[in-house]
Amino acid sequence: QAPAGAAAADEAGRLNAAERAWLAAHAVIRYGAHPASAPYSYLTPQGHRGADAELMALLGQRLDVRFEFHPYTDWDETLRAAEHGDIDVVSPMIPTGERRAYLLFTQPVYRLKFGVFMRNSKPYIEDLDDLSGERVGVQRSSLLRQELEKAQPLLTLTQVETLEQGLERVAANELDALIGPISQVSHFVRVRNFDDIDLRLELPEQMSRAIGVRKDWSELVAILDKTLPTVAAERRRALERNWLGDRPRGFTAAQISSVAVPSLAVMAAALAVLMIGVNKRLRDSEARASLLFRNHSAVMLQVDASSRRVVDANPAAVRYYGYPRSQLIGMPLVQLNTLPEEDLARLVKATADDQARRFIVTHKLANGSLRDVEVFTSPAVVGGRTILLSIIHDITEQLNAEAQLQRMASYDPLTELPNRRLFMNRLREELARRGREQGQFALLFVDLDGFKAVNDRHGHDAGDRLLRELSGRLRNCVRESDTVARLGGDEFTLLLPDAETAADAAAVALKVIEAASREVVLDGGLTAQVSASVGIALYPAHGREADLLLSNADSAMYRAKAEGRNRYAFATANAPGPAADTI
Numbered sequence: 001q002a003p004a005g006a007a008a009a010d011e012a013g014r015l016n017a018a019e020r021a022w023l024a025a026h027a028v029i030r031y032g033a034h035p036a037s038a039p040y041s042y043l044t045p046q047g048h049r050g051a052d053a054e055l056m057a058l059l060g061q062r063l064d065v066r067f068e069f070h071p072y073t074d075w076d077e078t079l080r081a082a083e084h085g086d087i088d089v090v091s092p093m094i095p096t097g098e099r100r101a102y103l104l105f106t107q108p109v110y111r112l113k114f115g116v117f118m119r120n121s122k123p124y125i126e127d128l129d130d131l132s133g134e135r136v137g138v139q140r141s142s143l144l145r146q147e148l149e150k151a152q153p154l155l156t157l158t159q160v161e162t163l164e165q166g167l168e169r170v171a172a173n174e175l176d177a178l179i180g181p182i183s184q185v186s187h188f189v190r191v192r193n194f195d196d197i198d199l200r201l202e203l204p205e206q207m208s209r210a211i212g213v214r215k216d217w218s219e220l221v222a223i224l225d226k227t228l229p230t231v232a233a234e235r236r237r238a239l240e241r242n243w244l245g246d247r248p249r250g251f252t253a254a255q256i257s258s259v260a261v262p263s264l265a266v267m268a269a270a271l272a273v274l275m276i277g278v279n280k281r282l283r284d285s286e287a288r289a290s291l292l293f294r295n296h297s298a299v300m301l302q303v304d305a306s307s308r309r310v311v312d313a314n315p316a317a318v319r320y321y322g323y324p325r326s327q328l329i330g331m332p333l334v335q336l337n338t339l340p341e342e343d344l345a346r347l348v349k350a351t352a353d354d355q356a357r358r359f360i361v362t363h364k365l366a367n368g369s370l371r372d373v374e375v376f377t378s379p380a381v382v383g384g385r386t387i388l389l390s391i392i393h394d395i396t397e398q399l400n401a402e403a404q405l406q407r408m409a410s411y412d413p414l415t416e417l418p419n420r421r422l423f424m425n426r427l428r429e430e431l432a433r434r435g436r437e438q439g440q441f442a443l444l445f446v447d448l449d450g451f452k453a454v455n456d457r458h459g460h461d462a463g464d465r466l467l468r469e470l471s472g473r474l475r476n477c478v479r480e481s482d483t484v485a486r487l488g489g490d491e492f493t494l495l496l497p498d499a500e501t502a503a504d505a506a507a508v509a510l511k512v513i514e515a516a517s518r519e520v521v522l523d524g525g526l527t528a529q530v531s532a533s534v535g536i537a538l539y540p541a542h543g544r545e546a547d548l549l550l551s552n553a554d555s556a557m558y559r560a561k562a563e564g565r566n567r568y569a570f571a572t573a574n575a576p577g578p579a580a581d582t583i
């Protein structure tokens with residue numbers, strides 16, 4: 001069912017004749033994107049992926065133009081390409097003053113939130129001032145760091161290279177806190193099993209992300225601003241799809257590290273030694289280089305940059321690709337690399353110009369199987385020809401495992417329902433959408449009554465079984481487009497974007513209460529029975545922000561408990577602004 005605002009948004013999205021003419025004259029628009037910013041934007045061997053990629057595709061469909069992706073493995077490179085006019089558009093990013101010097105920006109597309117992460121044993125904090133004198137980590141290359149340095153002079157900041165490293169140092173008690181983007185830090189908390197580290201404080205600062213457009217294309221900015229609201233709902237679904245994909249299948253962090261790249265440093269060293277050999281053309285260096293090339297267990301190829309053919313392959317490469325050496329030598333690169341010919345030409349050229357040294361592509365083996373590989377490469381001029389020396393490292397398993405982990409980070413393993421993080425993401429997405437569209441929606445907070453007694457009487461496994469059974473029942477109480485999540489323990493939350501009135505929400509709450517109170521059959525024919533207390537918060541009457549809505553629904557649930565359980569209660573209207581009269 002289309003939300004009520006959609007038709008109006010479509011109407012507003014209609015373009016005028018001049019705008020349609022402009023689009024007709026610009027049927028292909030080149031764009032770049034962040035190569036490593038899941039879930040929004042990331043590079044895979046198949047191209048640009050993530051919610052931003054789907055957003056660009058959706059916009060392309062709506063506008064009947066093709067947004068043609070130009071990959072750069074490095075974010076700074078992408079920005080430089082935009083600055084130099086090699087691309088016309090950059091998918092959503094934070095519109096800083098510096099970037100505004102060479103790009104125009106659309107209206108905000110997403111908002112990023114930031115938070116403070118600490119070990120559980122640390123005392124309660126109310127705001128950032130409570131962290132003065134503590135050791136606080138923040139990512140070196142982030143805009144957040146620059147902001148904090150300006151706005152929070154009392155904080156003693158320690159720079160960390162990556163969020164993951166920051167968490168390791170928090171876990172090792174080398175830092176007291178880490179400040180970073182909530183979505184990304186939470187991801188690493190889960191993936192690395194930092195059970196002891198939690199989000200302690202959400203910062204009021206948000207940074208919005210908007211699409212960047214070359215300076216002389218203000219027409220396109222106006223067109224995108226008209227069109228963005230019309231794709232808001234699809235964009236939200238795209239975000240969910242990308243973030244989540246299939247259900248988790250179970251993988252531990254330990255398994256991941258064992259398949260991670262064995263040693264990047266070893267590869268780089270091998271490459272360096274080889275290049276010394278090739279470049280200096282010293283006799284014994286050459287001999288050494290040749291020896292290394294023949295005997296190293298890493299897969300290595302030499303490729304002629306102008307003909308794009310393999311000129312040499314080491315024994316490891318012969319084994320890996322499965323072609324006889326005689327066939328591999330002289331083989332056009334396009335037979336191994338699955339990139340379209342023109343993309344491959346572009347990549348080879350960038351490599352020959354020493355602009356690309358490491359990239360991820362898909363290679364095809366003799367037996368037809370497709371493998372994701374990370375390629376380290378370096379050019380050398382030998383006898384007047386540019387030869388690319390490449391070390392090929394198969395990362396197929398690693399990528400698969402990472403994708404699985406990313407999915408696991410969003411679901412509760414016991415019930416397979418979305419977890420708190422995914423629920424909050426969906427709630428924030430819904431709120432972002434509501435920022436532009438009218439209408440109300442409901443959030444239900446469900447807590448079981450008498451669940452502890454089931455555990456006590458029948459054991460923890462029986463309790464688990466009951467939780468799984470009730471999860472299925474809760475899903476059956478709502479529509480496909482609604483979200484049912486397990487926050488933890490016996491607490492569940494429901495996001496009902498289509499519940500537009502208090503009566504809609506109450507009807508679902510009654511269904512939930514009825515479903516929860518039906519008997520559950522346990523193993524061995526035993527039965528157990530619980531009930532549910534439900535708190536209801538309505539947007540915007542009971543809050544316009546995710547945390548406020550959730551805590552208001554939570555408080556309402558407690559009132560339902562206090563009033564006798566097995567019932568629902570509405571939050572009391574306390575949202576700021578003129579919202580209360582809209583119920």
Ligand SMILES: Nc1nc2c(ncn2[C@@H]2O[C@H](COP(=O)(O)OP(=O)(O)OP(=O)(O)O)[C@@H](O)[C@H]2O)c(=O)[nH]1
Pocket residue numbers: 414447448449450451452453455459460461462463464467488489490
């Ligand atoms: N079987 C099982 N039990 C859990 C799980 N997570 C939390 N619990 C237990 O769930 C219980 C939740 O406690 P309460 O919310 O106080 O239980 P209750 O009996 O429903 O109490 P009221 O909410 O006051 O009605 C605790 O005993 C937890 O140990 C789980 O994954 N599986």
